[in-house]
Amino acid sequence: MDSLAPLIASAIVAGTPLMLAGLGLLINERSGVINLGSEGMMLMGAISAFAVVVATGNFFFGFVAGALVSMLMSGFFAWLTIWLGANQVATGLALSLFGVGASAYLGLPYAGESLLPPQFGVPLLQDIPVLGQALFSHHPMVYGSLILCVAIAWFLGRTRAGLILRAVGESPTSAHSLGYNVRRIRLAAVLFGGSCCGLAGAFMSLVYTPLWVEGMVAGRGWIALALVAFATWRPYRLMAGAYLFGGITILTYHMQALGVPIASQLLSMLPYIATIVVLVLISRNSTWIRLNMPASLGKTFNPNS
């Protein structure tokens, strides 16, 4: 039991960036816009947060900076795709390629530097044996992401604004003829998605590792995109998926530590292969995907035509 607690704890921490980014992308895609720039936005969020914390020593400012920088990037994406009608897939890829390059450049002075994150925990609850360490001794952001998940589920299913957002994603023409400003609603969704990716990146460089290495997001932006499809665009399933992937990542580390005679590189492949398996499982039934996917996903909407 004693070895299980840190295992669960680290799986939760490893799953958190996936969940944060995934929740943002989920809202993003529910509005009918697919942003493949998540990897680049996470990297930029990671480096800007790291730089701000190195400069100011304040973790809160770091998270804010990460979210803002990513939001700015997603705003540019939104302008190109929603207003100028550029192809969403190509623009998202450009965002990712740019983020990979720019973060590598900006991060050069910080290469290999590491931070000492302050210890956190929920008062009283963290002293419970086993459970306390597993569930109640995390960074506030971990609990923040859980609250965000509940909030998004409530927003999408129980509020008028959530209904409008879904309407925009399912049928922008109908939403438009009802008098809703499709472009502005999509912009808001994309900006939200961007800031969540930024927070996810910031969480990686400030809490998860906590250091800066070039390309440290290592495909988690793409995995988050796959997770959204895996979750059939539903927040609670996304949470389950994120922690499942967090668990897989941690399992590979622990197998290495336990001396399982498999090369570390082969073990590190596991999350990527798991993503492919998940994609295959979820896509196999094409009617199911079509029923759940926002109907206008990836299509440009022009209110003037």
Next chain:
Amino acid sequence: MLVLERRAQPSRVMAWTSPLMAVILTALCGSILFMAVGKDPVASLEVFFLEPIKDRHGWAEVGVKVAPLLMIAVGLSICFRANVFNIGAEGQLVVGAITAGALVLYLDDDSNGGFWLISLALLAGALGGMAWAAITAFLRDRFNANEILVSLMLVYVAELLLSYLMHGALMDPDGFGFPQSKLFSDGWLIPTVLSGTRLHLGIILALLAAVIGWLYLSRSFSGFKLQVGGIAPMAARYAGFSSRNSLWICLLVSGGLAGLAGALEAMGPIGQLTPSISPGYGFAAIIVAFVGRLHPLGVIFSSFIMALLYIGGELSQSRLGMPSAITGIFQGILLFALLACDVLIYNRVRWRR
């Protein structure tokens, strides 16, 4: 205020000027960037656009970079035209390098080599890339799994596989534990086409691929079917064109070309297998394909520009004291600029009160 107005017909003129505008816009953004970090913008642009091509040696080095970029971009152009988003060319390149390199290391006895054996190794590279792309094709075809995400995940898997082999089976036994293979012997290296430089036969093969790719898309029925499937999937289905065939053709061709590019890199300028066989050629080629208008001949122009960005990045380290990571920023800006300029193909800017 300025408004965008949809054109009745897409502008053919803009379709071909927008890549040029994008390159100019990138150069402008670049000079602003250089100014922002306190470098002389004119001198900086010289490093990127003039210095790489000021002599014979410079041209040869540009050609060394053009070869893989062009070869991969030709394959990707065919893919993207059919609306098959193969984003994993980097992984296919890596696997091509592995299969070719493994074959060379297995057969190499310091005295053999020559035309037929080199051809065999290159073929192995192309087949390796094809096989890697075939995974994506199979999962898309059989299970409808998104090819963007699958091919991308396979990039990470391929890179880890290379790293694994470099630390194990293919490591140089006399290499003091460095994670790299032993150097290929001279008989196994791709011959150079310009004496005294590193410019190798790959550039000829790449240009050949571009011409064949162009003939395929513009002159063959199969290429026609593939493009109809990309532009109007419903029309293609009505005409009875098989989208499955197109999918397989695209991925096998682009995977094969990427694998060949990887084999050429390993057996050409690098001359061995190392954990970092490619400085992101597979991803840069995506931009090359778009800037070249997904036209196999157009990508000759754009791969040249991209090669300049690579060499400029390397030079800026020594000339300007700027890190070579700057290349990555320019690559992103170039694609953004192109996407923004492309808006003018379908729209015109009007002043409306």
